Amino acid sequence: MIINYLKIAFRNLLRQKAFSFTNILGLSIGLACALFIVMWILDEFSYDRFFKNYDTIYSIKVTRTFDNTKNTDGAVAYPLTNAIAEKIPQVKYAVESTYPSSHVLAFNENKIKKTGYQVSANFFKLFTFPFLQGNAATAVTDPNSVVLTAATAQALFGNHSPLGKLVTLDNQQTYKVTGVIADIPHNSTLQFDFVIPYSFSPEDYQHVANDWVNAFNLGYIEVLPGTNIAALEKQINQLYKQNNPNDDAKTSYLLQPMSEWRLYSDFKDGKNVGGMIDYVHLFSIIAVVILLIACINFMNLSTAQAEKRAKEVGVRKTLGSDRASLVFQFFMESFLMVCIAFVIALLLVYLLLPSFNLMVDKQIKLPFANAKFWLYAVLMIVFTAIVAGIYPAVYLSSFNAATVLKGTFKASNKLLAPRKLLVIGQFAASFVLIVATIIVYQQIQHARHRDLGYNPNDLIIVSSSPELDNNYEVLKQQLLNTGVVDAVTRTTSPMTEIWNYSPAPDWPGRPQNNNFIVSAMAVGSDFAKTTGARMIAGRDFKEGSIADSTGIIYNKAAMDKMNLPDPIGKQVKFFGKTFTIIGVMDNIVMASPYKQVDPMIMLFYDNKRPGFVDIRLKNGVQPQNAIPKIAAIYKTLNPAYPFEYKFADDEFNKKFATEELIGKLTNIFASISIFICCIGLAGLVSFSIQKRFKEIAIRKILGASVWQIIELIAADFLKLVAIAIVIAIPITWWLMNGWLNNYTYHVTIQPMVFALVAIVMLLITLIIVGLNARNAATTNPATVIKSE
8 A cells, every 4th residue: 555655656746847856956955954964963962972981970160259250160279189089989080181282292303293181190091092002091100101192103103013112292301102092083072192191390299289279270080870969069169178268269169071061161150051052952943944944845835736636636535535545645745755855865965075074174974873863864854744744735635526526626715824824934034044144244253353452463473492492582583683573572372362360469459359360471572562462551571671570561451450540660469479560551352352351461471381482574574485484493493393383363263163163054054045945935936827827818918017917926925025024033133132142242233134134035036936927927828818
């Protein structure tokens, strides 16, 4: 029976080629979009799931309160994890690591710059990265050991075994290779090329092991199954308070499960408020909307050709078919069409997947071996087939056989109302997506062109080293002598990142409740000249000035917080030392371009830890001409390190990566949705014209012009699109205003955006209707009504 139904369904598809092509095209495009989104979502949810103890690993997060503002991050005090491991039995392992940092690894003449962590001894017991060589339990127990990824080992040693060989780090310390792990998969939150253990001198260890105030490490724990996490958080907070009873920051610790690391990274007021999961939800909705738009096309086109199928229904009922069997027959046609469309969609995904991966910066593959993927695929097919096919099947099977066979059947006007509602829904959804795309683009451009407080163009950032710091004056002079460099300075962090936060320095007359956090960076002489930063008061650091070693520069945001009149020359206390305010600088955007600039202090650069050299090119100098000259000097003064550089403007533009990706994807899906709408609209217009062919012919005989006929046919469809626009405008404003409120620095939604998109949609509708109606309007009326 089912095979017979499928044969009939297939014959009907072949008999109605235009109808079948239109529907399959819309469905296949909609299903392809949904498949792309499903694969992207599955990839997002796959993060870190390869760890054996995925369900029992937690990261330690810290909320600190300053100036009645709660800030949450992952920086914990060094002694915390050791204390947790010793004092709390529910914790199986407690480990810590530094933040990732770049270093030069060298073996003989091979020198490569890679990113790595310093970690505690149980790191590979908690994080079960697969070892290709070596023992995970003992790999980082020796302070002079190093574990490499397979790619890093290949780069250094080729095809030779790296175990036991010595690697030099930053041309200073030698480490023995004790392990090689498989390359870190792209869906790991932790990304690194090598790992070394913490290594302290006895004096330094005594200091850091008892320092519960400063926090520069990341902490992770693995708990025993069944552990009460809320109770464990209380124990950790009690442990911290016992060791730091005079906590000014009102520190509170919380645990975040590994399942939330990727998707729930945003915190506000000490509570998790989402993160990437918001975009997962967004694109899940977009996938459903695009599928619904394709389904609506199917429903509209199927019901629009009701009169063509009426006699078939009448004959079948006369020959004994009941309504249930007819519903099943029409549903089988829908199901067959959806299956064909799904196969085409899979082919489209296969062909376009490399381009999609390039756009979203992922390594997604068609997961044919993933049962979850096929579950989603089956659900997608069933959902689409039911939504697209159920209404036409029920409607077509409802025809009265006697009325149809007498030739008196006419499609009910009641059918027009749901069809109109469906068209309105289609265009309303497309309108929302198109306007959302434009607003995302405007927001990115708004932030990208804000006043940064410095000039990132033609500013080169190069990592420093102990050798370069010791020869900095020579380096600076040689760079200036090249004729292509205008100014040189150095900083402890890149110009596009903030690495250190601290309680604000104390100043005379400070109100008791004026307690806030400042970002901190050490800078060299000529900082303002090199970066293009603006001094509001006082001066920049000077070369060779001994007094500047105790000088401090504030930014405008910090001065606004302090409300300190005439700050130049005033003294402040910072970590037990006295500093003199020598300057006030305008705010510099170094962190998020969407947020207000944090209060900031700048100290004078010393040589205790290498930072970055910032090089300003002269106006008019082409970077491709300047780089070889700069590289030659670096290779002479710093031969142990490969010369690697970045441009500040390129690094700043990377801050827009997520929003740009969302904008691109939304733009593509919005374009596809409007394309599917247009396919359906063209089909509906065509069926409408076929039904009114004789009316059009009579109107032409009575003197109607081509434009009047186009206007007549277009009026109904333009009204539907106009209603869709009116409905979509408040929905779009509400959704996008909520999204923009996530950013402190954001664009204001302009009414002109809605107006322009509305005009474009109405024009597209007019063009589609006009092209179809013109053929009918220019047809000789005699050929149409000669049978009358």
